[in-house]
Amino acid sequence: MISANLQEIPYVIDKQNQRNMGSTIAELIFIPSPDIGHFVSAVEMAKLLVNRDQRLSITILVIRHPGASAGPVVTPIDRISFVQLPQESPSVMEPKSPFAIFTKFIPSHCKHVTNVVADMINQPRSVPIAGFVIDMFCACMIDVANEFNIPTYLFFTSGAAALGFKFHVQTLSDDMNKDVFELSTSDTEISVPTYVNPLPTKHFWNLVRSREGVEFVLSSARKFRGIKAIMVNTVFELETYAMEALSADKTIPRVYPVGPVLNLNGKPFEDDILRWLDNQPPSSVVFLCFGSMGSFVESQVKEIARGLEQSGYRFLWSLRRPPPDKKPPVPGEYEDPSVVLPEGFLERTREIGKVIGWAPQVAALAHDAVGGFVSHCGWNSVLESLWFGVPLAAWPMYAEQQMNAFEMVVDLGLAVEIKLDYKNNIFNRKDTTNATSNVTAKEIENGIRRVMEDKEVRTKVKETSAKSRSAVAEGGSSYASVSSLIEDFIKNVN
Numbered sequence: 001m002i003s004a005n006l007q008e009i010p011y012v013i014d015k016q017n018q019r020n021m022g023s024t025i026a027e028l029i030f031i032p033s034p035d036i037g038h039f040v041s042a043v044e045m046a047k048l049l050v051n052r053d054q055r056l057s058i059t060i061l062v063i064r065h066p067g068a069s070a071g072p073v074v075t076p077i078d079r080i081s082f083v084q085l086p087q088e089s090p091s092v093m094e095p096k097s098p099f100a101i102f103t104k105f106i107p108s109h110c111k112h113v114t115n116v117v118a119d120m121i122n123q124p125r126s127v128p129i130a131g132f133v134i135d136m137f138c139a140c141m142i143d144v145a146n147e148f149n150i151p152t153y154l155f156f157t158s159g160a161a162a163l164g165f166k167f168h169v170q171t172l173s174d175d176m177n178k179d180v181f182e183l184s185t186s187d188t189e190i191s192v193p194t195y196v197n198p199l200p201t202k203h204f205w206n207l208v209r210s211r212e213g214v215e216f217v218l219s220s221a222r223k224f225r226g227i228k229a230i231m232v233n234t235v236f237e238l239e240t241y242a243m244e245a246l247s248a249d250k251t252i253p254r255v256y257p258v259g260p261v262l263n264l265n266g267k268p269f270e271d272d273i274l275r276w277l278d279n280q281p282p283s284s285v286v287f288l289c290f291g292s293m294g295s296f297v298e299s300q301v302k303e304i305a306r307g308l309e310q311s312g313y314r315f316l317w318s319l320r321r322p323p324p325d326k327k328p329p330v331p332g333e334y335e336d337p338s339v340v341l342p343e344g345f346l347e348r349t350r351e352i353g354k355v356i357g358w359a360p361q362v363a364a365l366a367h368d369a370v371g372g373f374v375s376h377c378g379w380n381s382v383l384e385s386l387w388f389g390v391p392l393a394a395w396p397m398y399a400e401q402q403m404n405a406f407e408m409v410v411d412l413g414l415a416v417e418i419k420l421d422y423k424n425n426i427f428n429r430k431d432t433t434n435a436t437s438n439v440t441a442k443e444i445e446n447g448i449r450r451v452m453e454d455k456e457v458r459t460k461v462k463e464t465s466a467k468s469r470s471a472v473a474e475g476g477s478s479y480a481s482v483s484s485l486i487e488d489f490i491k492n493v494n
């Protein structure tokens with residue numbers, strides 16, 4: 001099995017920092033957060049920019065994840081260099097809180113960013129810095145950019161609707177005097193400008209389900225209102241409603257939809273998985289995969305297995321081992337998955353199913369045999385699924401995934417539901433549905449049948465796939481948006 005975790009992000013730090021600078025006239029400093037779903041997306045965005053315009057070069061500042069034993073592995077890319085920031089000790093996160101990585105660990109890197117940028121500026125023949133491009137969890141870096149009079153851009157790795165939620169939460173608190181924490185723990189629904197339908201509070205981003213998390217969201221959103229612009233990994237034609245709501249609010253910086261920004265190369269495909277998929281009929285396999293951090297307790301694993309067997313569908317299942325208690329929430333691989341599966345499951349399903357560890361997700365979604373995708377609705381997974389025209393069955397777990405699932409199922413009709421309000425919060429066990437409220441085999445079976453059989457959703461997803469591809473092609477909406485964004489960068493140094 002291919003194993004993948006945070007220290008194996010597929011890039012290599014360019015130690016020599018050697019780059020062909022060519023005719024570069026503007027440098028961008030990217031600061032992604034150290035999570036694969038954010039980091040990979042930011043690197044792909046950086047590649048997109050330098051490939052589109054010879055005048056740009058980019059330095060990506062790498063914050064090593066506190067749970068990683070080594071830095072990410074990255075391959076050098078022309079006009080992009082990677083600078084690994086000195087590693088801060090995870091002890092800066094004491095006393096332990098689920099949000100300490102955002103509120104303590106990432107901010108503890110600000111001083112290193114200041115040093116690197118000061119060094120860059122002092123180099124003879126240095127290229128003028130046109131902007132900081134920061135991740136949603138790196139709002140603290142805006143102060144560093146301001147010290148150097150450098151404009152800040154946010155690269156938002158989730159969708160436009162979720163971005164609007166963050167701003168709306170701040171409006172509720174600051175302008176309407178609402179207690180967002182109380183709201184998030186009440187059982188009601190509210191109208192959020194970037195969602196077509198009222199959003200049930202039980203689907204709120206898990207960040208706002210604690211007072212500390214609410215404070216973090218509020219302070220980030222306040223800072224984001226004052227930055228130069230926001231790049232969102234979305235397609236205007238996919239999230240038209242949300243994009244229009246964002247542009248209608250003049251207190252929000254200009255928003256550039258630049259997606260889908262995807263890493264379509266991924267890791268090499270394992271031969272036996274490919275061979276197995278090659279031998280399955282077109283659109284016959286349901287693929288199950290729950291992102292970089294997704295794993296389930298044993299009782300839930302057994303329900304999934306029963307649901308799969310009852311559905312009778314062929315399946316490719318990425319099954320990962322939950323992390324031990326008190327360890328960073330990074331799942332591992334089972335030596336022998338049969339220890340958590342119902343007795344005889346692997347033998348009974350040998351002809352129709354395959355249980356794997358870390359999945360070659362992009363290659364699986366690209367394969368003809370895959371006809372449906374049971375997903376946690378991490379935004380990259382949503383965009384990848386839509387790119388390949390594979391309908392989703394939404395089974396969100398934590399972060400903003402319940403909101404993504406709600407948008408896909410209820411607002412856009414691009415997915416079916418497995419369970420929209422399921423919670424399995426790896427960062428905060430208190431915010432987790434307990435074992436007695438596992439999603440049942442019957443619910444899973446029903447979701448699988450719907451995702452494999454619902455013709456209406458399938459047709460809409462195929463149309464969205466075509467729209468995603470046109471958006472990034474020359475003349476498309478995202479292509480045009482990236483052109484304007486580049487002009488915006490260049491103006492900063494002219």
Ligand SMILES: O=c1ccn([C@@H]2O[C@H](COP(=O)(O)OP(=O)(O)O[C@H]3O[C@H](CO)[C@@H](O)[C@H](O)[C@H]3O)[C@@H](O)[C@H]2O)c(=O)[nH]1
Pocket residue numbers: 035036037038157158266289290291292293318357358359360361362377378379380381382384398399400401
């Ligand atoms: O077995 C696996 C699991 C994941 N992936 C890839 O890893 C990425 C996972 O990204 P995503 O689907 O966005 O999930 P997370 O890793 O959970 O992403 C985090 O970051 C996202 C972007 O901000 C948020 O939407 C999520 O809620 C948050 O958990 C995707 O490109 C997948 O193709 C694999 O290739 N194989």
